[in-house]
Amino acid sequence: MSRILVVDDESSIRLLYSHELADEGHEVTTAATAAEAAEKLQKDDFDLILLDIKLKNESGLDLLQKIVKERHNLPVVLCTAFSCYKDDFSAWLADGYVVKSSDLQELKDEIKRVLEKKAARNTPKLMG
C-alpha cells in the first residue's frame, strides 16, 4: 500500500481519484490548494503526489519546484487537463505526466510505474 497525496482544486476530481486509487489499494489524502498540500506534506509522509497544474489562482508547477527542492526523493505525477505543458521544461521536473481522462487506467499505470521506479531506487543493490 502506498500513501498518495492528491492535489486538485476540483472537489469532484479529488473524490474520483480518492475512490479509484483507494480501490487500487492506496491510502489517499487530498488537498485543494498548494498551501493545504504543503501543510499536509509537513504533517505526514507520502510515497507519491498526484498534482494538478492549474490550481485556483496558483500554479502547480510552482509547487512542483518547491517539492523537488525540499523533498527530492518524493515522486510527483502531474495530472492536468492540458497536454501542452508536456513540452514545458518546468514540467520535466515531475516523474510522470498524465492528461486527465475518464479512463483512469493510464493514470493508474503511471502511478504504478513511478512507484516501482522509486522502490527500485530505494532498494540497496546486492553485490554480485
Add this chain to the structure above:
Amino acid sequence: MQTECCWTKEVITPDQCRNISTNEMDLLSSLERRFLAKCIECPLFVGDQERLTKEGNPTAPLLRILIAEINRKNSKLNTLVGFLDSRNLEIQFLHEIVSVLQTSLELDEVLSVALTAITSGKGFGMNRAFLLLTDKDRTILQGYMGVGPRNYQEAWEIWAEVNRDDLSLREMARHFHETKFSEEKTKFHDILEHLTFPMSDEGHILIRSLNERRAILISDAFHHPDVEAHLAHTLGVDTFLILPLISRNRRIGVILADNFITHKPITQQDLHSMETLTFPVAFAIERASLYERLNEDLHKLTVANAKLHEQQELIVRMEKMALLGKITSSIAHSIRNPLTVIGGFARSLLKNIAENDPKKEPLENIVQKSKQLEDVLSEVLGYADSVFPAMDEWDVNQLLENIYQEVQKKTEGAGISVTLDLASQLPMTYLDYRQISYCIKRIIANSIKAMTPPGEIHLGTKVEDDEIVIEIRDTVQPPEREAHEAFLNSGRSELDEACDMELSFCRVILENYSKSFTVERCAGKGRRYLLHFSLKKEDSDHE
C-alpha cells in the same frame, strides 16, 4: 534684220511662237518673261544669233555672253532647287519619324521605327542596320538587333514586297513591329554575338564615336587603321556608318549602317542626314527604356502591395485565430474536468455492477459518450495549442541545442557545417518555445536554401546588458540590401513568394515575442540574425 524668233516683239499672237502652250498665254504679252522662259532655248533664236554674228552685228558677242551667263545661273538655280527639294523631303521624313517616335513608348516599337527609317527606300535606303545598346551600368556596348536582308535573294523579296505594298514609313514600321520584329531579332544572332565591346576600351572606334559624340563614315574598313579587323570581318563590308546614340549626355548605344547588298557608296551627305536622326532616336530609346523600367517597378510595387495586403490579412487572421485558440482552450479545459469526473464515476460504478443490473446499459452509455467527447476535446485542444501563444520560462540553451541537433541531421552530407556555442549558466527566459523555435528553424532553412556548399551555420547564445541574445550566423552572401529586405520589406523578387511570406511571419512573431530582432550583413561573411530576450520576466510580459 528680220528675225525668225519672236524675241524682238513686245507682244505676239499664239501662232507666232509654237513653244508657248495654251496655259502659258500670259507670256504672249511679256517679252522679258517670254525671252527667259522660251526664246533662250528656242532653235529659231539660236538661228537669229548665228545670223547676227555672220552679219557682224556688234551686239552678237555681247548677246552670246549674256545668254551663257543666264544658262549658267539657271543651271545653278536648278541644282539649288533640287538640293532644297531633297532637304525638304528629308525634313518631311524626319518630321514623320519624330512624330512616330513621339507616340511610341514601347522599346521594340521605337527600334522598329528607327531601323525601318534607316533601311527603307522611303527613308535613308541603307541595306542593313545594326543596333548596339549599352547596358544599365554603361560598362558594355552590346549588339541588340539587326535589320535588313542577309543575301541577294532575300533583298529582292523584301524590295518587291515594299514596292507592291507602297506603305508609309509609319505603316512600314508598324508592319515590321507586328510581323517581323521577333524574327529579325534572331536573324542576325551570329553577327550580334560578336558585337560586344567594353566601354572602357576608349580606343575602339565605336566607343570613340560615342565618347566624341560624332558620327563616323568608315571607308576601306579592312585596311582602316582605326577599325579592328574583327569588326570589319564581322560586318563583312568595307564601308559603313557609325552613328552614336546620345541622349542628355547619356550614352545609349550605336547604330551601324551599311550597303551590304548593293555596295552603293555612302557619302558624307548620307552621314549628315542620318546624324540628324540619331538624337530623336536616342531620346526615344531612353524614354522607352525608362518607361519599361517604370512599368517593371510599377508591377513590382503592385505585387508588393498585394502581398502586403495579403500578409496584413493573414496577420489579422492569425491574431483572431490566436484569440479563438485561447478561448477554445479555456472552454475545453472547463469541459475536461467535469467530463473526467462523469466518465470516471460511471466507469467506477460499472466495475461493481451485476451483469443483469438495469443500470448497466445506461452507465455503459455514459462511459462511451464521455470517451467520445474526450476524443473531440483532445482534437480541439491540440488545435488550440498550435495557434495560441504559450509564454513560459524556458532554457534558451536547451531550445538552441534541440534545434542544433535537428539541423545537424538535416544537413548531414550536404556540405554545410553547423556549429553551436552556448553561454554557460544561462538563466531561464520567458518566451514562447514553439513560436521561437519555429522562427529560428525557418531562418536556418532559408539560409540553407540560399547557400551554395560549402557553407556554415553558427548558432550561439550570450548574455549582454541584462539580455539573453540568440545569434544565428550564415555564410550566405546576400546581394545589396537583401538581408534586410527579406525581413523588413515585402515585394522581394529574389526569394520565392512562399518563403518570403514565411519570413515575414517570422519577423512579426520574433518582433512580438522578443525584446528586439535585428538582421545584419557582415561584409564578406554572410548574414547575422540577433534575437534579444529580457532577463526580467516583467519586461518580457510586455513583449
